[in-house]
Amino acid sequence: MIGGGVPMPTCVSGVAAWRPTRLLLAAGAVLVLAEAWFVVGLTRPTPQLVSWLAMPPAVGFAVLACWTTSAAPDLAPGARRFWRHIGIGMAVIGLGGVSNAFDTILGYVAPQHVSTLTSAIYMAGLLFILWGLLRIPGAHRSRGEWLRFGLDTATVLVTVITFAWHFVFQHWERWSGGNTTGTWAVLSIVATGAVCVFAFVKVAFTGTGPLDRPSLYLLALAGGAGATGGALTPLLTDRPYLNGTPVVLPLTCFILCLAADRQRRAAGVEPAAAVRRERRPFVPYLAVFATGMLLLADAADQGDDVFGVACGTVVLVLLVAARQAAALRDNAVLVDTLDSRLRELEEYQQTLAWQATHDALTGLANRRLLMQYTGETLRTGPVAVALIDVDDFKGINDDLGHAVGDALLSAVAARLSQLRPDGGLVARLGGDEYALVFRTDDEARARQVLAELTTELRRPLDAAGHALVVEASIGLALSGQERQERQERHERHERQERQERHEQQEQQDPVTAEELLRRADVAMYEAKAQGKGRRVTYEPALDQHSAEQARTAADLRVALDTGQLRLHYQPIVRLSDAQTVAVEALVRWHHPERGMIRPDLFIPAAERTGLIVPVGQWVLTEACRQAARWRDELGALEYVSVNVSPRQLREAGFAAQVQATLLRFGLHPRHLTVEVTETAVFDGGSGLEELHQLKRLGVNVALDDFGTGHSSLGLLRTCPVDLLKVDKSFIDNITDQGERSVIAEALIGISDGLRLRAVAEGVETQAQADVLLRLGYRYAQGYHFGRPMPAEDLPAHLNAAHPAAVG
Structure with missing residues (x-):
């Protein structure tokens, strides 16, 4: 209060109401x-x-x-x-x-x-x-x-x-x-x-x-x-x-x-901002006019001669003032136009600058800004870079359309932005790849951040009215890891002088933003190779693995063109008499220099590079060709089973390709079985639709490695399955009468109840075969009945008396 007055009342429109x-x-x-x-x-x-x-x-x-x-x-x-x-x-x-x-x-x-x-x-x-x-x-x-x-x-x-x-x-x-x-x-x-x-x-x-x-x-x-x-x-x-x-x-x-x-x-009230309007300089003109009128009024009493001169003087002054006012008005118009153009140019420059450093769809930083930010952050402390790839995004685009796909990308961007640590940066690198950069030198802390991020991404995302759940493969790289690499490099040098020289070079050439992103990329591809929703931290050994995969993928492309791939066939037998009733086609690669390359080495490389699609098409064609040859020679074979990768299954028109291949060789659809894993169809989408089309053609569908996925039982209600292939992990210890035996027995009960054919995989002993037959299994597959063999060896195998008949 002032002078002992009353306290000020509450504010009205930002200023306290007046009271004397x-x-x-x-x-x-x-x-x-x-x-x-x-x-x-x-x-x-x-x-x-x-x-x-x-x-x-x-x-x-x-x-x-x-x-x-x-x-x-x-x-x-x-x-x-x-x-x-x-x-x-x-x-x-x-x-x-x-x-x-x-x-x-x-x-x-x-x-x-x-x-x-x-x-x-x-x-x-x-x-x-x-x-x-x-x-x-x-x-x-x-x-x-x-x-x-x-x-x-x-x-x-x-x-x-x-x-x-x-x-x-x-x-x-x-x-x-x-x-x-x-x-x-x-x-x-x-x-x-x-x-x-x-x-x-x-x-x-x-x-x-x-x-x-x-x-x-x-x-x-x-x-x-x-x-x-x-x-x-x-x-x-x-x-x-x-x-x-x-x-x-x-x-x-x-x-x-x-x-x-x-x-x-x-x-305490923010003053109202003055409106910046260009005001005309009225004060000089008002002063000239007023003084002129005063002069005329005073000269009127001084005679006609003085009054005339005064009138002329005042008129001249007013004309000059009017001329100047007109020029000032024209200048003001030009200045306003120039200001408008400058503002437009400034806005356009700001737009261009934003577009040069941000992704148009999501508004996130792009690769350029990511590199700049990471480089600046590296100069002030340790940095963690996580590369995030949305799993199976192509299937969502194919099934629901690009509009929903774009909405999902924006929703993922918003979720990542909400979860980023303070001071961190989220960027979109293109497609369904994102990057997260934040300050930390603690790998445990970085892993915790990514674990929380993975959990939140699994919560439904609203994408153009669709509630979608996504998995993400994440690769993590920490800027402090170059110390470990440096030490490993030093240990490989035999002489101390070379160690010191190498250490000096490494200290002068610390890890860069580009190198960190490359490491995160290597770790991310390793995470994808391990399955969906995985997180992998970069280790120096991954570089060698990545280089080997790149080399393998390059050689695999040559192998496709030069006929280095072969198909081997593993028998599928009827347990009651050990009679071979079908075969599974398995691809093999005999490299002219590296020898036989195992499928577990080149299949991930094919998946990573997309070569799995042409490889899968080659396997399908060769298997159908061979089945057509065996049709008259080996009448006992009911079907040939072909493995189809998730990526191949999601290719548009896959069912049509299968139909065209069957027609090409004159093979009836019932003589072909398509094997898919649970991960290929558990989330529905285009892959499941392709299976329904195959089912309508008359092609049999087998669910491979059944029991290892988290949605196996639910798939039996949505997937058009004819045959279950019980995973080897449930067969290995089946003779011990433990949990494995209970699960195997439950699975045969489920398949019988749903009128599905069950095939036990990985049978390696007669004892396992006896237990399976006693539990109700009628078909099995494994080394006990026959290893994968070339096509030319299969007739001799079928004609030989098989010692593994179950009594």
Whole structure:
């Protein structure tokens, strides 16, 4: 509260609702008494001393109001300093009033005049206020703006002095009594007050910084009241006992108290931003017009000759001003057009800069920004880079369309952005690949972040109205791992000198952003090779593995073109008599230099590079070709089983390719069985639809490695299965009568109940075969009945007496 007044009420529209304080009421009372005494003095002579009594309390209230406002707790520092300047300036003006009263009452100067000392004190107070105004923070001006402000100020000065001279001081001789020093002092004070008024208004229009704009208008009104009152002083020459200062100063002080109160109520409220509109310089034209009219009015009494010259002069000046105004208007239009073009260019540049560093679909950083950020972060500390690849995204695109695929990519981007650690960066590298970069040197912490990320990604994502659950393969690389690599490299050197040289080179060539991303990429592909939803941390050994896979993939492409691939066939037997009833086609690769390459080495490389599709097509073609040859030779074979990879199954038109292959060799669909793993169809999609089409063609469908997936039983309701191949892991220890035996027995019960054929895989002993037959299995496959063999060896195998018949 101010002056012991009531607390401020709640805010209305950002500024506390107004209620007069005790200080304002006191200042108003002083003003009323001063005005009333002045009115009395207009009717009859009054003692001069009484008229000056209102001046000290009025000034004191104004100074107290300014100082109290400057101490408001929420006031900005710049505004606090400004109100202290106003308070000090008013205190100085109050001292001037005391000096003026002293001079007048004691008769040191003529009535209604001002001594040189008093004029200097008044001028000092006004200049101090003006200086505080021009130091307002946020109202910074260029050199050109200062020049225009100075010219406008000079224009105001000349105009005010001219009008004051004409209307008020034209009878100075009678008022001043020859005291030209006091006369010019009053004129200077009036002119300085006018400049203060102009400066307050100018600042209020062009930018107030931390000040309240209405407060500045009130300050301008206070200055105007003071300047006007001083200018009207010569009009009181017929009443020498009256003086304008005792009545004008209380009015000025009261308005200043209002301004300070308004500023205090607005403390802590963000000032409204000034609307930056280009304003025409109306002050010079208004001054020219007004002075011209004054000149014409004065010249009208001086004769036709003087009046004519004055008219011509005024018209010429107005024409020049109009010509300049038109030029300024044209320039303003050009400047506005240029500003508009510059703004458009700046926006376009910002758009281009954003597009150069961000992904258009998701709004995430792109590879360029990722590399820049990672490089900058590496220079300040350890970094973890995770490469994230959405599993089976192509199937979603094929099944639900690209619009849903794009929506899913955006949803994944939003989820990753929410989960990124503080200070981290998420980027989209293209397709369904994302990268996450964050600061850490703790592998356990990095793994925890990725584990949480994997868990959250498994929560349903809304993609264009579809609730989708995604898995992601993640590769992690840490910038601190180069130390381990460096040490391993050193250990391979035999001589100490070479070790030291290598260490120096490694220290001068630390890990880079590109290298970290490459390592994360290697780890990510290893995670995909291990299955869906896996996380792998980069290790130096992965580089060798990745290089071997790349070499294997390159050689595999050559093998396809040069006929290095072969098919071997493993018998599938009927347990009751060990008779071979079908065969499974298994691809083998005999490299001319590396010899026989195991499928577990080249199949992952084929999956990673996409070669699994042409390899799978070759296997299908060769198996159907061989089955057609055996059709008459080996009548006992019911079907040939062919493994189909998930990627191959999701290829558009796979069922049509199978149908075309069967027609090509004249093979009936029932003589072909397509084996798929649970992971190929557990999430539905195009792969499941292709299986339904194969089923409609009459092709048998086998579910391979049954029992190892987490959705095996659910698949039996959605997948068109004819045959279950029970995984080897349930057969290995079946003779021990433990959990494996219980599961194997349960699986045969399920298959019988659903009228499905069950084949036990991986049978290696006669004892296992006996147990399986006792449990109800009718078909089996494994080394006990025959290893995979070339096609030419199968007839001899079938004709030989098989020793593995079950009794």
